[in-house]
Amino acid sequence: MDLKDLYRDVIVDHNRSPRNFRQIEPPRHDAEGFNPLCGDKLHVYLRLKEGVIEDISFEGSGCAISVASASLMTEALKGKSEAEALTVFERMHGLLAGSDDNIGDLTELGKLAALGGVREYPTRVKCASLCWHTMKSALTGTGTATTE
Amino acid sequence: MSASPLPQSTRPDFAALREDFPILHQQVHGKPLAYLDNAASSQRPRQVIDAVTYYEEHDHANIHRGVHTLSQRATDAFEGARKRIAGFINAASERETIFTRGTTEAINLVAQAYARPRLQPGDQVLITWMEHHSNIVPWQMVCEQTGAELVVAPIDERGQLRMDEFERLLGPRTRLVAAAHVSNALGTINPVAEMITLAHDRGVPVLLDGAQAVPHGSVDVQALGCDFYAFSGHKMYAPTGIGVLYGREALLEEMPPWQGGGDMIRMVRFDRTEYNDLPWKFEAGTPNISGVVGLGAAVDYLGAIGMDAIAAREQELLAYATERLLQMPGLRPIGTAEHKASLFSFVLDGVHPHDIGTIVDHDGIAVRTGHHCAMPVLDFFGIPATARASFALYNTEEEIDRLAESLLRAREVFA
Ligand SMILES: Cc1ncc(COP(=O)(O)O)c(C=O)c1O
Numbered sequence: 001m002d003l004k005d006l007y008r009d010v011i012v013d014h015n016r017s018p019r020n021f022r023q024i025e026p027p028r029h030d031a032e033g034f035n036p037l038c039g040d041k042l043h044v045y046l047r048l049k050e051g052v053i054e055d056i057s058f059e060g061s062g063c064a065i066s067v068a069s070a071s072l073m074t075e076a077l078k079g080k081s082e083a084e085a086l087t088v089f090e091r092m093h094g095l096l097a098g099s100d101d102n103i104g105d106l107t108e109l110g111k112l113a114a115l116g117g118v119r120e121y122p123t124r125v126k127c128a129s130l131c132w133h134t135m136k137s138a139l140t141g142t143g144t145a146t147t148e
Numbered sequence: 149m150s151a152s153p154l155p156q157s158t159r160p161d162f163a164a165l166r167e168d169f170p171i172l173h174q175q176v177h178g179k180p181l182a183y184l185d186n187a188a189s190s191q192r193p194r195q196v197i198d199a200v201t202y203y204e205e206h207d208h209a210n211i212h213r214g215v216h217t218l219s220q221r222a223t224d225a226f227e228g229a230r231k232r233i234a235g236f237i238n239a240a241s242e243r244e245t246i247f248t249r250g251t252t253e254a255i256n257l258v259a260q261a262y263a264r265p266r267l268q269p270g271d272q273v274l275i276t277w278m279e280h281h282s283n284i285v286p287w288q289m290v291c292e293q294t295g296a297e298l299v300v301a302p303i304d305e306r307g308q309l310r311m312d313e314f315e316r317l318l319g320p321r322t323r324l325v326a327a328a329h330v331s332n333a334l335g336t337i338n339p340v341a342e343m344i345t346l347a348h349d350r351g352v353p354v355l356l357d358g359a360q361a362v363p364h365g366s367v368d369v370q371a372l373g374c375d376f377y378a379f380s381g382h383k384m385y386a387p388t389g390i391g392v393l394y395g396r397e398a399l400l401e402e403m404p405p406w407q408g409g410g411d412m413i414r415m416v417r418f419d420r421t422e423y424n425d426l427p428w429k430f431e432a433g434t435p436n437i438s439g440v441v442g443l444g445a446a447v448d449y450l451g452a453i454g455m456d457a458i459a460a461r462e463q464e465l466l467a468y469a470t471e472r473l474l475q476m477p478g479l480r481p482i483g484t485a486e487h488k489a490s491l492f493s494f495v496l497d498g499v500h501p502h503d504i505g506t507i508v509d510h511d512g513i514a515v516r517t518g519h520h521c522a523m524p525v526l527d528f529f530g531i532p533a534t535a536r537a538s539f540a541l542y543n544t545e546e547e548i549d550r551l552a553e554s555l556l557r558a559r560e561v562f563a
Contacts, residue, residue, distance in 0.1 A: 003510050007503075007561050015562070038502045038518050039532035061532055063502035064562065124506060 005117040006124070007064065010072070015064035020057040020074035029141065033060075033134030035126055040066050044134040052081050056135075063127050069115055070131035076112050082139060088112075092132050097125050154460040160453050162461055166542040168193035168449075179512030182547035187332050187360060187491050187538035188516050189382045192442070196386055199445035200438050210434055212411060226437050229444025230427070236447040237377065238368040239394050243426035246393040246400075247435055251359040252282040254378035254393035255326070257430060258355055259286035261406040262376070262399065263324055269295030272321045274352075276314070276338070277303045277528055278331040281521045283357045287326060296323070303528060307334035307483040315346055322347075325354045329361035329377075333522035333534070334483025335466075335491040337361075344373050353399065359383055363540070364462055364489050366455035369394050381439060385540075386446035390439030393430070400426050407432040458541045462490035465539040469548045473537075476555055482534045491538035493520075499558050501535040507561060511554040513547070 024030075024045035033042040040062035047055045056077050058070045077085050088109075095103055096118055106113040118128045136142075166172060171191045174181050183191060203225055209218035211226050227242070234245040248254040263273065273287045277300055284298075291298050299322070301314040309327075318325070325347045330337050340356055347354045353375035361367055363384035369377050377394040381387060395403075405412055405423055409432035414422040423429045450458065469492045473479055478497030496504060505517035516536045519526050526532060537551055 003507060003561065006506065012562060039523070039526065040502075041532070063500035065503070121506060124502075127502060 006121060008114045008117060010111055010114040011064060011068040014068035014071040018058075018067050018071040020071065020078075021059060022057045023059060024055055024057050029138045031134050031137035031142070033130045033137070035062070035066070035130050037126065038063065040127065040130060042066065042070055042131050042134050044070070044131060044138045046077075046135070046138055048082065051083075053077050053079065053085060058131060058134075062130070063124075065115075065118060065124050065127040066130055069128040072112055072115065073131050073135060076110065077135070085139060086136070089132050089136055093129070095119065096128050152456070152460060154457060154464075158454075158457065160457050160461075162541060163544075165193075165453065166544070168195065169542050170194060170197070172542060176512040176514070177510050179510075182511075182513040182543075182550055184537040184539065184543065184547065184551060185514045185516045186363075186540035186543075187383070187520075187536065189388070190363060190385050190540050191542070192385055192387065192446075193449055195449045196442050196445045200387060200442045203438050203441040208437070211437055212428070222437055225444075226435070226440050229440045232444050232451075233392060233440075233447050236451060237362070237379075237392075237394060238370050240370060241397065244394055244397050244400065246395065246427045246430045247440055248378075248391045248393050249389055249436070250380040250382070250391035251280075251357060251378045252286075252380075252391075254376075254391055255283055255355065255357065256286045257393055257406050258326075258376050258378075258395070259290040261403040261430070262395075263287075263290045263296075264293055265404065267291070267294035267296040267323060270321055271296040271323045272299045272319065273297075274299045274301060274314075274317055274322050274325045276301045276309050276327050278307065278309070278334055278336060278338075278522065278525050279326075279328055280332055280357065280359070281523070283326055283328060284524070297321075300524075303336075303525075306485050307331065307336050307525075308485045309336070309338055309343075311339065311342065314343065318346055318350055318352060322350065322352050325352055327354070327356060329356045329358045329367070330364065330489045331483070331522070331525070332360045332491075333520040333525045333536070334485065334493060335488040335538075336483060336485035337487040337489055339487075340372060340374070348373065360489060360491075363450075365459040375399055381443040381446065384443075384446055385449060386443040387439045390436045390443050392443075397426065400430070403430075405429050405432070409433045411435070453541065461541055462539055465543055465545070465548065466490040466492065468545050469537060469539070469551075472548055472552050473555070476552065478559065479555070482529055482531070490540075491536060493534045493536040495531055495534055496555060496559065499562050501533040503562070504535045504555065504558050507558040508551060508554040511550060511557070513551050513554055515551070 028047050030045045042060035044058045056074045169191050207221040209222045211223040230242050234242045239245050344354045355376035356374045358379040362379040375396050381390040412432040414424050482493040501517040518533050
């Protein structure tokens with residue numbers, strides 16, 4: 001295993017300069033995510049218009065994997081419908097933690113596929129998945145997400 | 149916890165002692181394992197593993213009950229270990245040495261059996277800002293149960309207890325002080341003798357959390373004069389699931405039992421039960437017998453080397469690590485107390501501790517990253533997590549060099 005499989009250039013880049021790292025003023029949907037294991041805290045904001053994610057952003061602190069994952073997520077989901085966002089959520093779940101047959105076609109995931117290296121690091125899966133759970137909570141209005 | 153330099157003539161051969169630890173002789177990610185996570189749990193020497201195996205293969209039976217030979221042998225092994233463990237911390241008698249699952253359970257025992265019946269609404273339990281969650285939450289629970297108040301003595305920016313504040317907060321309503329002997333997140337060695345004097349002058353008993361102290365220096369509970377002292381086997385080269393509560397006999401006698409069941413009784417009728425004597429009054433149910441055997445072997449092992457020699461060796465490692473790691477650009481040590489045990493907590497500019505943990509693991513190096521079960525400490529320093537290298541008698545300067553080199557690589561990954 002090479003460290004570069006985990007810390008791919010895309011991830012290092014998005015960690016160094018996270019995209020959409022800001023708040024969205026109300027009206028908005030938002031949720032907080034917390035990983036009690038490492039103290040990572042994320043706040044995900046999104047604005048919906050007619051069932052489409054018009055804007056999505058995040059704030060918080062965390063390791064490179066969690067920051068990059070959140071940054072990549074905001075890029076990937078902007079302009080997606082709610083239903084599409086939940087499909088991507090499922091795909092990411094498969095990519096990060098699912099069985100090998102669950103990964104599916106990586107090209108469809110675009111840049112998000114860069115997070116694929118995380119599946120080889122079971123201790124880091126929660127870092128990558130935190131923002132996705134938080135996004136889902138924001139979308140479905142279920143409040144705080146944790147990785148536990 | 150003394151640590152004067154080691155005279156060459158009496159210096160144990162630590163390189164040879166390292167050979168006693170089978171687990172250290174393996175590769176992780178193709179590199180020799182450098183185990184620097186001893187504050188979380190240390191490894192076991194062959195002598196401890198063998199003692200446990202011998203017990204399992206030859207002597208195991210339930211204790212204190214059968215007349216048969218194995219039961220007698222198991223009881224002898226168990227009570228014999230208790231005697232040696234009591235001696236190791238210089239308890240006045242075995243009656244003051246109660247086996248628990250670990251530090252956590254020992255503190256909960258005191259919270260429920262000592263504090264709970266005594267605390268009145270408005271009474272106070274005084275702890276410090278550097279406590280492990282296991283010396284915070286049991287007190288929060290008992291405060292909730294009784295209407296008492298948890299009071300927290302602050303620390304300074306080096307991670308040292310502010311003694312002026314500690315003294316000020318020891319008030320007329322303080323009923324108990326509970327404090328770490330050594331902090332697991334910062335390494336700070338607290339001035340416990342002085343703290344105990346201040347508390348006792350006001351008639352307040354003191355519990356010390358010795359989880360990080362007992363493995364790293366000689367502890368004499370009578371010389372300290374503390375009222376309760378808690379520690380865990382697995383941080384001092386013994387198995388998991390076994391620990392000790394030392395308590396002054398007079399206090400333990402006054403306390404009601406905590407859990408009820410077998411072994412803690414002398415006679416049971418439906419209308420009346422007579423409790424057993426100390427220490428068994430607090431040991432309901434079949435205990436972790438092989439764990440006690442292992443802990444007994446661990447104190448024999450440590451006693452043969454000498455705790456002062458171990459403390460001195462670990463101070464060498466700490467001094468080396470401190471000097472080596474402080475040269476690293478962008479590294480900020482967390483916890484720079486004047487008196488420190490052998491651990492080094494830090495953050496590195498631009499590299500989150502969690503990423504440090506993964507990157508150094510790739511080089512075969514085990515460090516702990518996260519909040520170290522001491523979230524208030526990290527809040528105090530305004531950081532979510534640290535990386536922590538913590539040393540034991542078997543660690544080497546070379547392992548510290550490897551950590552330093554690996555940290556440079558971590559910075560390169562994110563440069
Ligand atoms: C200072 C301190 N107190 C208490 C504990 C809890 O010990 P245990 O988990 O063995 O009960 C630890 C262990 O992490 C510790 O470092």
